Amino acid sequence: MRRLRFPILLAICALLSLAAQAQTNSSTSQLADKLVNTVLQVKPNQVVVINADPSNMTLVESLVTSLRKVGAFGIVDMGTNRMATMYFQQVPARFDSQAPKDQLALASVADAIVNIQYPSDPSAVKGVSAERLNATAKAFLPYTDYVLKRSIPTIGVGNGLMPSAVTANYFGVPQSQLTTLFWSGLNADYTAIHRDGSALFNSATHARSVRIRSSNGTNLTFRAVAAMGLINDGVVSGADRKKGGVAVQKQLPAGDVYLIPQAGSANGTLVFGTVNFNGVDVNGMTFVFKNGKVTSMHAANGSAEVAKFYTTGSAGRDELGWVDIGVNRSMTVPAGKWGPGPSMASGYISAGIGGNVPNGGTNRSTFAFASNVPNGTVTVDTKTVVNAGQLASTL
Numbered sequence: 001m002r003r004l005r006f007p008i009l010l011a012i013c014a015l016l017s018l019a020a021q022a023q024t025n026s027s028t029s030q031l032a033d034k035l036v037n038t039v040l041q042v043k044p045n046q047v048v049v050i051n052a053d054p055s056n057m058t059l060v061e062s063l064v065t066s067l068r069k070v071g072a073f074g075i076v077d078m079g080t081n082r083m084a085t086m087y088f089q090q091v092p093a094r095f096d097s098q099a100p101k102d103q104l105a106l107a108s109v110a111d112a113i114v115n116i117q118y119p120s121d122p123s124a125v126k127g128v129s130a131e132r133l134n135a136t137a138k139a140f141l142p143y144t145d146y147v148l149k150r151s152i153p154t155i156g157v158g159n160g161l162m163p164s165a166v167t168a169n170y171f172g173v174p175q176s177q178l179t180t181l182f183w184s185g186l187n188a189d190y191t192a193i194h195r196d197g198s199a200l201f202n203s204a205t206h207a208r209s210v211r212i213r214s215s216n217g218t219n220l221t222f223r224a225v226a227a228m229g230l231i232n233d234g235v236v237s238g239a240d241r242k243k244g245g246v247a248v249q250k251q252l253p254a255g256d257v258y259l260i261p262q263a264g265s266a267n268g269t270l271v272f273g274t275v276n277f278n279g280v281d282v283n284g285m286t287f288v289f290k291n292g293k294v295t296s297m298h299a300a301n302g303s304a305e306v307a308k309f310y311t312t313g314s315a316g317r318d319e320l321g322w323v324d325i326g327v328n329r330s331m332t333v334p335a336g337k338w339g340p341g342p343s344m345a346s347g348y349i350s351a352g353i354g355g356n357v358p359n360g361g362t363n364r365s366t367f368a369f370a371s372n373v374p375n376g377t378v379t380v381d382t383k384t385v386v387n388a389g390q391l392a393s394t395l
Contacts, residue, residue, distance in 0.1 A: 031157075031186070032062035035114060036070060039235055039250065040153055044071030046111035053080050053118035055164070059157070063114065077106060081124040088128045096135035099142045107143065110152055117158030119166045126279030130312040133278075137355075137366040138314065144357055151244030153236045159251035160341050161185070170276065173336040181331055185253030185344060188330035193255050194233040196327040199395040200257050200385060201231050204325075207380045210259065212270070212323070212349060214376040220268035220289065222320060228260035229322075230360035232344065246360045255328025255344030260361040264292035266320040270351060272371035275339030280305040285371065287320075287353060294318040294353070306369055313354060313367025321356035321363050325349055325378060327391060340370045347391035349376040 036042045048067055052060050064074040107113070125133065147154060161167070161182045168175035204210050205226040212220045230246050234254025240247040266289040274283045282302030288295050294317075297303065297310070310317055324343045331345035340350040352370035356363045378386040385392050 027183075028059045028062040029066070032059065032066040033069075035063060035155060035157070035252075036066040036072070039155055039252070040112050040114075041236070042067060042070055042072045042112065046072045047109050048072060048074050048112045048114060049106045049110040050074050050076045050114045050116065051079065052076065052116040053078055055118060056116045059116055063116075072111075075106060075109075077102075079118070081119065084124045088125065088132060093132055093135070096132055097139050099139055103143050104146055107147055107150070107152060113147070113152055113154040115154065115156045117156065117160070117162045119162075119164050124279075128278075130308045133309065134312050134314070134366040137368075141357075141364060148245050148249075148357075151241070151248055153241070153248040154250070155236075156249075156251040158182075159185075159253055159256075159344060161253065171336045171338055171341055173334055177334050177336075181333065181342060181345075182253065185255065185328050185331045185342070188234075188253065188255070188328050190234050190254065193328055194231070194235070196329070196391075196395050197231040197233050197255070197257050200325060200327060200380075201229060201259070203383070203385070203395065204257075204259050204380050205229065209381060210323070211379045212351075212373060212376055213379075214271065214373050216273075216284070216374060217269055217271045217286070218373050218376060220266065220270045220320075222261040222267070222323070223265040224259040224323075225262050225361075228360050228362070230256070230258040232256035232258070246358070249358065251344070253328060253331070253344050255326050255331070255346070257325045257327055258359040259323045259325070260356060260359065261292070261320045261323065263319070266292045270320070271373070272351075273339060273374045274337045275371035277302065277305055277369065278309075282306060282371075285369070289320060292319060310367055310369075314365050316363040316365035317354045317367035319354065319363055319365075321352040321354050321365075321368070322359040322361060323349070323351045324359075325386060325391075327395075329391065338372060340372055343372070347386045347389045349373040349378060349386060349389075 067074045163179040163182050165175055168178045205224045209221050210224055232251050232254050234250055234252055236248050270287045272285040280302050282299055284300040287297050326343055326345045326348035328344045329346045333342050333345050342348055343350045350372040354365040354367040375389040
């Protein structure tokens with residue numbers, strides 16, 4: 001799920017790191033060349049802003065070198081989890097509402113932006129007040145607006161899955177499994193991803209109804225908006241550049257199909273899988289919708305943490321923000337506490353409540369909660385496109 005930049009994102013989405021064993025010279029050089037030549041198709045004299053942290057330095061070095069090989073330039077901006085912790089410990093709250101002038105300045109000279117995700121440590125913002133996190137989230141909206149208005153191609157490397165010991169422990173899987181999952185998704189057939197993603201998106205956005213069911217109690221229907229949403233096929237094409245806006249926002253590994261619910265159309269019950277929300281494990285978070293609005297919410301545990309942020313969130317917090325269906329057939333997800341993790345994997349279903357601007361919508365709420373629907377089934381009108389977590393062979 002596509003996201004913004006330090007420090008706010010640590011409260012909203014997982015930013016994870018490339019494992020040292022995965023950062024071999026050959027693998028990072030190949031990835032860097034792919035980003036420059038295939039994904040972004042960088043031209044001479046262009047400037048690419050690279051957001052990363054020190055644990056990703058091998059990839060940063062390869063990327064800067066790949067840019068210079070085509071006559072382009074890289075500007076590196078570093079951030080860390082410790083910076084996020086120190087911010088909320090030492091910076092007065094009165095500065096939370098300041099727009100990020102540093103990021104806006106970098107974006108003003110950028111022909112493209114690459115966000116290399118770094119190790120997520122939910123404890124970095126654990127205990128921070130909902131008011132402060134919502135204030136910093138609101139302050140960051142001008143940056144999001146500016147990047148979308150200028151249609152700056154932005155690539156998120158990791159898409160929530162960058163391998164590391166911290167990330168593997170977070171998901172409850174061996175690091176070797178996470179590494180295999182990440183690289184298999186990265187090396188997928190991008191033509192097939194585009195084909196399947198386009199077919200699913202077109203059928204869902206022209207359907208009368210999309211229905212999600214699961215044995216965990218999920219039974220939700222909504223209607224997708226044809227003019228909104230996003231197909232994350234991993235390549236910024238000429239057609240994407242012509243559309244601009246969110247069309248030039250991509251994530252790697254690719255394979256997400258984001259559907260934006262029509263206002264007032266969501267009805268039923270949505271039950272999420274386990275997810276760590278601001279340092280607190282939330283199990284079975286359940287939202288009940290009627291005519292597009294949340295009428296009740298509860299969880300087996302952790303609901304109080306979500307409720308704090310929901311209460312202080314801005315307008316739109318009570319709406320189904322987006323639904324994401326994965327179409328990357330190169331990825332097989334092992335058992336684990338994944339939450340919204342491998343959202344791009346074939347047949348994986350995730351969803352979010354509240355803000356959805358980075359996903360192709362217009363909901364600007366500072367509240368955002370997301371996780372997966374385990375082993376879900378999705379029907380588009382009468383056609384089943386996902387059956388108990390398995391993507392249909394033809395879409």
